[in-house]
Amino acid sequence: MTRHRPADGTPTGLALYDKTAQDAAATVIAAYSTSFSLACRLLGARPRPHVRNVYALVRVADEIVDGPAAAAGLSPEMTQAVLDELEVETLRAIDRGFSANLVVHAFARTARECGIAEDLVRPFFASMRTDLSTTQHDDASHDAYVYGSAEVVGLMCLQVFVNAGAPHPIAPPSELVDGARRLGAAFQDVNFLRDLDDDESALGRDYLGLHSAGTSREAVLDRIDADLAAAAAAIPHLPADCRRAVTAAHDLFAELSSRLRSAPSARERVRVPDTVKARLAARAWLGFSPREVRT
Secondary structure: OOOOOOOOOOOOHHHHHHHHHHHHHHHHHHHHOHHHHHHHHOOOOOOHHHHHHHHHHHHHHHHHHOOHHHHOOOOHHHHHHHHHHHHHHHHHHHHHOOOOOHHHHHHHHHHHHHOOOHHHHHHHHHHHHHOOOOOEOOHHHHHHHHHHHHHHHHHHHHHHHHHOOOOOOOOOOHHHHHHHHHHHHHHHHHHHHHOHHHHHHOOOOEOOOOOOOOOOHHHHHHHHHHHHHHHHHHHHHOOHHHHHHHHHHHHHHHHHHHHHHHOOOOOOOOOOOHHHHHHHHHHHHOOOOOOOOOO
C-alpha cells in the first residue's frame, strides 16, 4: 500500500502510530482517575505524555487483577496468564521498540527514552501477581508489595522527570530516589486505608496486616505522614516543570491522610471535595512549597 505524506504535515507511519498510542494512554488515565488527570495537567509538556504512558500500563495491569478479568469469566489461572503475557509483551516492546498493544507501545516508547529498565518493570508485575495469590499480608510482604506496586512506579516517574527529552538517560540523584519511593509508599498506604472495607469485603485482602499482623491504624497513618514529610523535602530538587504536579499530588494525599485521622469511622471511604482539590492545585500552580505534614 502506497503512503503519501499529507500536505498539512500531520504525522504518518510510525509517528502517527506513536501519537495514537500516546492518545490511547491518555484516554485510559482520563477514564480511571480524575485526580491523576488533574495533577498531570500541572506537568510541563516535556514530562506529561510520558507520565501518562507509565500510568496507563499500571492501570491496565491493576485492572487485570482487580476484577474485570474475573467479571469477563476468566479463572484465576487464566487471569495470571493474561498478566504474564502483558509482562512479557512489555519487556519485548522495550527491547524492540514496538508493540501491537497501544498502551504497551506507549509505555515502551517512554521506557526507552527515559531509561525505565527491567529492574523496575519486573517488581511491578510481581506485586500485581501477588494479588492473585496472597490475601493476608504481614510487615515483610506488605513492604515487598508496596515496593513493586507503588515505589517502582514513583521511580519510573522520576526517570521521566529527569530524562524526558534528554539525549541519553542518566541515574537520578539518591535524594530524589528516596523521595520518589517514599511518596509512592505514602500514596499506596493512603489508598489501602481508604479502600479498607472494599478490599476486605469484595477482594478478601488485608494489605496492611490490621488483622493478620496486628498493625494499628494509627501506626500506618504515622508511617504515611513520615513518608510524606520525607518526600516533601525532595520535591524542590525536581526539575521545575515537574514540581507543581508533584506538589499537588503530595498535598492531595496529605489532605487525605489528615481526613483519615479525623474520620468518625475507619470504614468510611474518605474523599477530598472537588473544591478542596481545586484549591490544592491552585496553590501548587502558584509555586507554594508542599504543605507541612504532622510527623
